[in-house]
Amino acid sequence: MREAVMAALSTVNDPELHRDLVSLGMIEHASVEAGVASVKVNLTTPACPLKGKIEGDVREAVLAVPGVTRVDVTFGAMVRPPAQPAMTGVKHVLLVGSGKGGVGKSSVSVNIAASLARDGARVGLLDADVYGPSVAHMMGQGGAKVTANAERKMQPIEAHGVKFVSMANLSPAGQALVWRGPMLHSAIQQFLKDAAWGELDYLIVDLPPGTGDVQLSLTQTIQVTGAVIVTTPQDVALIDAARAIDMFRKASVPVLGVVENMSYFVAPDTGHTYDLFGRGGSRKLGEEYPLLGEVPIDIDVRQDGDRGTPAVLAHPDSAAAQALIQVARNLAGQVSVRALSQSLADLPDQLTVV
Template sequence: MHDAVMSALKTVNDPELHRDLVSLGMIERAEVVDGVAQIKVNLTTPACPLKGQIEEDVRSAVLKVPGVHTVQVSFGATVRPAAQPALPGVKHVLLVGSGKGGVGKSSVAVNLAASLARDGARVGLLDADVYGPSVAHMLGQGAARVSANADRKMQPIEAHGLRFISMANLSPAGQALVWRGPMLHSAVQQFLKDAAWGELDYLIVDLPPGTGDVQLSLTQTVQVTGAVIVTTPQDVALIDAARAIDMFRKASVPVLGIVENMSYFVAPDTGNTYDLFGRGGSRKLGEQYPLLGEVPIDLDVRQDADAGVPAVLAHPQTVAAQALISVARNLAGQVSVLAVNRALAQSLEELPDQLTVV
């Protein structure tokens, strides 16, 4: 019976990885007792965007096995690491950038991190916008101070199920930083390598706007899994987003997708939809890169940020929060695809060395 069930599961593909669950090592348990099949699937991320489809496909396939009349599907999750870990204990470093300011990049970064943590991932958030740090305020920790642990490493602050570090928690409130490139580079290295991040599935990095010193320092300091570009639909933002994409291309950082923020506005009194900045412009960029989602303008998102609670936690049922949750899951899916494909490519490269000529 077990062999028949495993054969049935070999017909079920992961919708994103396009390989069967058995060959991907995603079947953790497959047992049949008195006609009841108990299947545990180990997903490649707890934020899997197609979990429901996988469950439906598994149930449908196993029910075809003679003698099985009930299928119970449960899930675990283990994030596959990058081929070359970015930092000790950190599986993936993900950059959130934009070509210009004012597109809601930090709000998106905070909600992405909070959403991934909400789904069960171990998440860190680095506020690398040294000149204009806002992550601490959005997480309700503006008055907190970063301390050192017993190993004299910076101890990230914990809030809403994730760990974060921001310059706002290291410098006096309201004080402007007047730093040149070398000082920025040193600060970025300290944030990454002299902080006790611990075991993380994802370290989200909120970049400053543009294509400057911080972006360059990050790509030179650690192995980055990929980047997310945040833009609005209007042409002026898309032009700058294209510049940011070109910067990551030159730095050999894969662009995992585009987030169109402020995509539209739904009037709360009438329900009418208004395209205040145009709409769908990001799909022009999405012809080359995945469009991870379109996030509408929502008063709750702004209010929740000022209150120090990410919208995906404070008001998860709103249209904007649901869009942000979807973006986070789509991003996690893109990371899984990249990690699995790189691991497969690496194994194929090593295959000739393992062959013995007889």
């Protein structure tokens, strides 16, 4: 009967990868005993945005097998590395950028990292905004200092299940850094290669606003899986977001999606929705870049950041936190799609060699 169950599972497609679970190697275990089928599915990311649909489709397909009266579905996860991993131990480097400041890029970065870790992924967060570091404060570790381990590498600070490094934990509080490009490049190199990141599924990099030295250093130093653009709906932000997209295009970094932050406001007393900045403007950036989510204006996001606990952990049921959780899961889905497309692109060459 196991063969019949596997045949049924071969008809179930991953909704994002558009291939069946069996050929993708996502079925870790399948057995039947006394009419009860047990199936374990290994997802391509712990933050799979369509886990519920996969579970429903598996149940429906296996219940159609004669003799099966119940289906128990369990899940595991293994993030697939790209064809060329970014760094030793780090599978995917994801850049979070914006064309201008003030769009909530750091807040989105912190919440993406915390959400992915909450779902079970191994996550690092690099605060590459050297001149205006804010990640340490938002992670509740503004007073902590980066130390060195036995191998004399920087030991990232850990908070909320995320390893992070920020210039705020390396320099005196309130001290301005007056550095030129070569010093910035050297600092970024150290953050990447002289930090003991360990084994990570995702390294989220919070970039400074604009299209300057830090962005160039990163894209020229390591293999980047892709970038996320954070913007607000109004035209002035979208114009700068388009410039950031163009920069990544010229640097051969795929844009995995767009996050529309401060997309709308829901009045707490009436429940009425106000589009303060003209909701939906990010769609003007073009259909080729997926909209990862629209995040509403929510005072809890700001307050939680000031208190040092990301909103996805402090108020996970709020509308803004739910939107940010979905952003993180949609991003993880885009990463999985890209990793699969790379492996399929390499398949003919592999067959030729054999």
